[in-house]
Amino acid sequence: SQQGEEDPQALSIQEGENATMNCSYKTSINNLQWYRQNSGRGLVHLILIRSNEREKHSGRLRVTLDTSKKSSSLLITASRAADTASYFCATDSQGGSEKLVFGKGTKLTVNP
Amino acid sequence: NAGVTQTPKFQVLKTGQSMTLQCAQDMNHEYMSWYRQDPGMGLRLIHYSVGAGITDQGEVPNGYNVSRSTTEDFPLRLLSAAPSQTSVYFCASSYSPSGSVYEQYFGPGTRLTVT
Numbered sequence: 403s404q405q406g407e408e409d410p411q412a413l414s415i416q417e418g419e420n421a422t423m424n425c426s427y428k429t430s431i432n433n434l435q436w437y438r439q440n441s442g443r444g445l446v447h448l449i450l451i452r453s454n455e456r457e458k459h460s461g462r463l464r465v466t467l468d469t470s471k472k473s474s475s476l477l478i479t480a481s482r483a484a485d486t487a488s489y490f491c492a493t494d495s496q497g498g499s500e501k502l503v504f505g506k507g508t509k510l511t512v513n514p
Numbered sequence: 515n516a517g518v519t520q521t522p523k524f525q526v527l528k529t530g531q532s533m534t535l536q537c538a539q540d541m542n543h544e545y546m547s548w549y550r551q552d553p554g555m556g557l558r559l560i561h562y563s564v565g566a567g568i569t570d571q572g573e574v575p576n577g578y579n580v581s582r583s584t585t586e587d588f589p590l591r592l593l594s595a596a597p598s599q600t601s602v603y604f605c606a607s608s609y610s611p612s613g614s615v616y617e618q619y620f621g622p623g624t625r626l627t628v629t
Contacts, residue, residue, distance in 0.1 A: 432614045444518075444604055444620035445557070490556060494615040500564055501572060502547070502615040506556035 406434075406491040406505030414511040421478040423508040425491030426471075432494045434467055435502070436476050439488045448476075448489075453496075481512045515540050520605050520621035527595040527628045535590040535624050537605030545610035546588040547572070547618070548580065550601040557604065563588055564610070595628045602626070 437445040547562035559572030563582040606618040
């Protein structure tokens with residue numbers, strides 16, 4: 403069964419606006435990761451946040467993690483048309499399972 | 515570095531045929547994995563390996579076999595293809611010390627159709 407669930411399933415915004423995607427998961431984790439997938443391509447790693455971290459930044463990306471609510475959010479600021487892609491969260495559960503489990507993704511469309 | 519390479523890019527099989535999807539990485543990563551991606555389902559883990567000679571099952575292992583004889587290669591075998599195995603298959607590798615999985619590097623994918 404899939405661990406992470408992204409919300410919303412689809413998001414359409416104008417260039418320059420911010421985009422926020424959420425991820426909820428079920429079990430305790432070692433880390434949570436966000437990936438981007440352009441249409442027809444492989445996934446690209448964006449950012450990893452460990453279970454003892456609450457916020458992380460990378461360029462225009464900001465990720466937060468709330469382990470008490472078992473949720474994370476990905477914020478993309480000042481979005482560009484090139485940010486159009488699907489975004490997936492993935493969790494690495496505690497207990498040494500050594501499995502990275504992906505959610506179903508959020509499809510982001512940034513209109514020029 | 516080539517990163518993670520997958521062959522073939524496209525494949526059409528008839529029901530009952532067998533084939534091997536190839537995956538190789540040149541980053542000396544111990545951890546390798548296979549996923550399938552179906553519309554609306556995200557990525558589902560098929561099999562993974564934490565090092566040469568060690569493999570384990572993921573969420574959807576039925577109908578697939580793997581082996582890991584070298585650090586570089588992690589082939590996925592379809593024993594008797596079924597239409598339900600029509601999907602896009604991704605191989606990935608990462609540096610992952612025992613107990614955790616870190617940033618995964620993905621290959622470009624193999625699009626498989628079973629008729």
